[in-house]
Amino acid sequence: MLIGNIDPSWKDMSKYVVHFAKADPPKTAYDNAISILYGRRIIAANAFGAGRNLAPARKSVCFSEVPLHHLKRLADVRGRHGIGFRKEYIVDRGGGPILYAYKDTKQAQAIKAMVHAAAHDANSPVWDVAPFVDLPGIYGKSMYLYEWEREWRHVGDLDFSETDPAFLIIPEDLHETARDFFHSAKIDDVGPSYECPFIDPYWGEDRITAALYS
Numbered sequence: 001m002l003i004g005n006i007d008p009s010w011k012d013m014s015k016y017v018v019h020f021a022k023a024d025p026p027k028t029a030y031d032n033a034i035s036i037l038y039g040r041r042i043i044a045a046n047a048f049g050a051g052r053n054l055a056p057a058r059k060s061v062c063f064s065e066v067p068l069h070h071l072k073r074l075a076d077v078r079g080r081h082g083i084g085f086r087k088e089y090i091v092d093r094g095g096g097p098i099l100y101a102y103k104d105t106k107q108a109q110a111i112k113a114m115v116h117a118a119a120h121d122a123n124s125p126v127w128d129v130a131p132f133v134d135l136p137g138i139y140g141k142s143m144y145l146y147e148w149e150r151e152w153r154h155v156g157d158l159d160f161s162e163t164d165p166a167f168l169i170i171p172e173d174l175h176e177t178a179r180d181f182f183h184s185a186k187i188d189d190v191g192p193s194y195e196c197p198f199i200d201p202y203w204g205e206d207r208i209t210a211a212l213y214s
Contacts, residue, residue: 003015003087003088003091011067011069011205012067013065013067014065014066014067014068014087015086015087016065016068016084016085016086016087016166016167017063017064017065017084017085017087017090017152018063018064018065018066018068018071018074018082018083018084018085018169019042019061019062019063019064019082019083019084019085020064020074020075020078020079020081020082020169021033021036021078021079021081021082021083022078022079023079029078029079029080029081030081032081033081033082033083036083037083037162037168037192037194038191038192040159040160040161040162040192041157041158041159041160042061042083042154042157042158042160043061043157044058044059044060044061044154044155044156044157044158045059046059046060047059047060047131048060048062048131048134048153049098049130049131049132049133049134049153050101050111050112050114050115050130050133050134050135051111051112051115051116051118051119051126051127051130052130052131054115054116054119055119055120055122056118056119056120056121056122056124056127057127057130057131058127058130058131058155058156059155059156060131060153060154060155060156061095061153061154061156061157061158062151062152062153063085063090063095063151063152063153063154064149064150064151064152065087065097065150065151065152066148066149066150068084068199068205068208068212069203069204069205069208071169071199071201071202072201072202073148074149074201075169075201075202080169080170080171080200080201080202081169081170081171082168082169082201083165083167083168083169084165084166084167084168084169084199085160085164085165085166086166087152089164089166090152090154090158093154093158094154094155095152095153095154095155095158096132096152096153097132097150097151097152098131098132098133098134098151098152098153099132099133099134100133100134100135100136100147101133101134101135102135102136102137103135103136103137103138103139104137108135108137111126111129111130111133111135112135114126114130115127115130128155131153131155132153134146134151161192162192162193162194162195163195163196165194165196166196166197166212167196167197167198167199167211167212168194168196168197168198168199169198169199169200169201170198170199170200171200172200172203175198175200178198179198182194182195197211197212198211199211199212
C-alpha cells in the first residue's frame with residue numbers, strides 16, 4: 001500500500017501511528033496495555049465520528065499520527081503505555097486518517113444529513129465513511145475539539161501478531177523488566193514475545209531515533 005513519502009527533515013510528520021492504553025478503573029493503563037499485548041488485539045470499544053449515537057454506527061480503534069518526539073502531548077492525558085504501527089500497516093487493514101467537518105459548516109450539515117437519512121439502514125455505504133468524519137465544535141457546555149491528536153481510526157477490533165508493531169511505548173524504568181518478561185514468555189512458550197524497539201513517550205527526538213534505527 002502506497003503511503004506518501006516523508007522526508008526525514010520534515011519534523012512535523014510521522015511514519016507511524018500510536019495507540020495509547022487508557023486507564024479504566026479499577027484497571028490501570030498498564031493493565032490494559034498488558035491485556036492488549038497478551039491478546040494481540042485492540043478492542044473497538046466505542047463508536048466515533050458522524051452519527052456515532054445512531055444505531056448503525058460502527059465501533060472503532062483510535063490512533064494518533066503525532067510526531068514521535070511530541071508524544072508527551074498524548075502521554076500527559078493518556079498515560080505512558082501504548083503501541084505503535086507503521087501507517088502502511090493500518091491502511092492495509094482498512095484504517096486511515098479522519099476528516100474534520102466543523103460544526104454548522106456545510107460539510108458538517110451534509111454528513112449529518114446523510115447519516116440521519118441512513119439511521120435505519122445499516123447497509124448504507126455512508127457507514128463506511130462516517131467513522132472517519134469528526135464534527136469538532138462546542139456543544140452546550142462541552143468542547144469537542146481534538147484536532148491536535150491528528151487522529152486515525154480502524155473500524156472494528158484490530159488483531160495483530162507480535163511481529164507487527166513497529167515499537168512499544170513503555171516507561172524507560174520498565175524497559176529491562178519488559179524485555180525479561182517477553183524473553184521468558186518466548187522461552188517458556190506461554191505468550192507472545194515482542195522484540196521490537198521500546199520507547200518512552202517523554203524521550204526527545206534523538207533518543208527515539210536511536211531506539212528505532214539502531
